[in-house]
Amino acid sequence: MPPRAVNARIRLLEAARDVIRAKGFAATTVDDLCRQAGVTKGAFFHHFKSKEELGVAAADFWSETTSALFAAAPYHQPDDPFDRLIAYLQFRKELLAGDLAEFTCLVGTMAQEVFDSAPAIREACHASISGHAMTLVPDIRAAMDARGVSGFTPESLALHTQAVLQGAFILAKAGNSVTLAQDSVDHLIRYVSMVFSQAGKEKK
Amino acid sequence: MPPRAVNARIRLLEAARDVIRAKGFAATTVDDLCRQAGVTKGAFFHHFKSKEELGVAAADFWSETTSALFAAAPYHQPDDPFDRLIAYLQFRKELLAGDLAEFTCLVGTMAQEVFDSAPAIREACHASISGHAMTLVPDIRAAMDARGVSGFTPESLALHTQAVLQGAFILAKAGNSVTLAQDSVDHLIRYVSMVFSQAGKEKK
DNA sequence: TTGCCAACATACCAACCGGTTGGTATTTTT
DNA sequence: AAAAATACCAACCGGTTGGTATGTTGGCAA
Structure with missing residues (x-):
């Protein structure tokens, strides 16, 4: 465990x-990243042999940090799987605060750009998104079983939640709002509630 | 009406x-666009004074061509506003065919990239997305009135449909699938059906 | 015919960009 | 303590990029 080495690498990943x-x-240029991280270009190409490799590493880094964030989040507390799912969506909505570039999704942004030109990055982004989505599957499956819901797979609903979030980011960026x-996430929460037959519980 | 002039401009917009x-x-470099359009750089900077201005023009061009496409589409035929809305979503789903770069949304892609660095392009993309969404509002409002649906605005549901589509594009790009x-659009159709109390009409 | 202007084309440039090189300081290993 | 590996730096390089400067061409009005 080198003392400063990890530092430069991590600071470059945070800058990315x-x-x-x-x-x-x-x-984003390599110089941009070096400036932001406070390291030189030599350090950059010591840790990453190309800009593309940094992209892959940044996506992996994103996977690690976000999965830690969500693992520690409070939405796992409810006993009922459905309640946990709603709590997750509510948590995602609460994350939509502050500056746009602070809560949007790195891997969604990168995937959009490089899907055709950098397959390695695309694949790392895909792994990040679907990996996160799959953490929702057990609760969705349990809720479907408990309430006799069918007509789609737990996986597809999990991915749909991520699609709505990604789309919400784009609308927010385009409209600068x-x-x-948040409105789109509200519709998603309403959908999930209705699908699990909670439609009767209208909010005041 | 110049004979070749309009040609070069439009060919550049199509290339974009x-x-x-x-x-x-x-x-995308200016040279990329010139090569694709079969014109020289001189022609490019004759029609657009900068790459950014081309971005704005491309977004406007996108607005024009897509609104013509949707205006001529067959989903307007049903008599009932709700049926028209479902037909629209079905139409959008049918458009998801062929190569990824052929059915994804230009303005969604651009907005994601330039929202922070090119406000003029961002604004043109915003106008394109929300302008299209607003064409759905009369039918949504009519369907809400006819069926006594409330709890959200017609505008927010219209924008939500676009969010789902944009998010679906990202998932498709990331997963290369x-x-x-299509699965996400299915969830959206299910949502809209349930919201308008069509949940009883389960498909076989 | 002349004059003029839009619509291009050709040649060029300065800044920038990803990446390399050769070297040094600091650890780790032997 | 010597040797080897790691972590990092400053300077540099060749190709690329957005943009410009300077023509050239064809149509059209006076």
Whole structure:
């Protein structure tokens, strides 16, 4: 465990996370990242043999940090699987606060840009998104079984929640408005509630 | 009406539509566009004073061509507003075919990339997305009134449909799978059906 | 015919970008 | 303590990029 080595690498990954979310992958230069991380270009190419490899590493880094965030989040507390699912969506909605580049999804942004030109990055983004979605599957499956819901797979609903979130990010970016994203998540919560026959429980 | 002039401009806009959807805005070079359009750089900067201005023009061009496409589409035929809405979503699902770069949304892709660095493009993308969404509002409002649905605005549901589609594009790009996008649209159709109390009409 | 202007084409440039090189300081291993 | 590996730096390089400067061409009005 080298003392400073890990530092530079992690600082570059953090810089990638922040700068790429604001400017996009292609528009972010290696110099941008070095400046933000406070290291030189030599250090950059010591840790990553190319910009593309940094993209892959940034996606993996994103997977690790976000899965830690969600694992520690409080939405796992309810006893009922359905309640946990709703609590998850509510938690996602609460995350939509502050500056746009701070809560949007790195891997969604990168995937959009490089899906055709950098398959390695695309694949790492795919693993990140679907990996996170799959953490929802046990609860969705349990809720479906408990309430006799059918007509779709737990996996497809899990992925749909991520699609709505990704789409919400795009609307928010285009409209420069966080509210747009929140409204979409509200529709998603309403959908999930109705699908699990909670439609009767109208909020006041 | 100049004979060749309009040609070069439109060919550049078509090139932008095709190349940017595949490579993204930042990764698309002016030379890329000139090559694809079969014109020289001189022609490019004659019609657009900068790459950014082309981005704005491409977004506007996208608005025009897509609104013509949707205006001529057959989903307007049903008499009932709700049926028209479902027909629209079914139509959107049917459009998800062929190569990824052929059915994804130019303005969604661009907005994601340039929302922080090119406000003019961002605004043109916003106008395109919300302009299209607003064409759905009369039918949504009529369906809500006819069936006594409330709890959200017609505008927010219209925008939500676009969010789902944009998110579906991202999942499809990340997973390199059209099916992912189609599944999400299925969930959206199920949501809209349930919201308008069509949940009883289960498909076989 | 002349004059003029839009619509291109050709040639070019300065800045920038990803990546390399050769070297040094600091650990780790032997 | 010597040797080897790791972590990092400053300077540099060749190709690329958005943009410009300077023509050239064809149509059209006076």
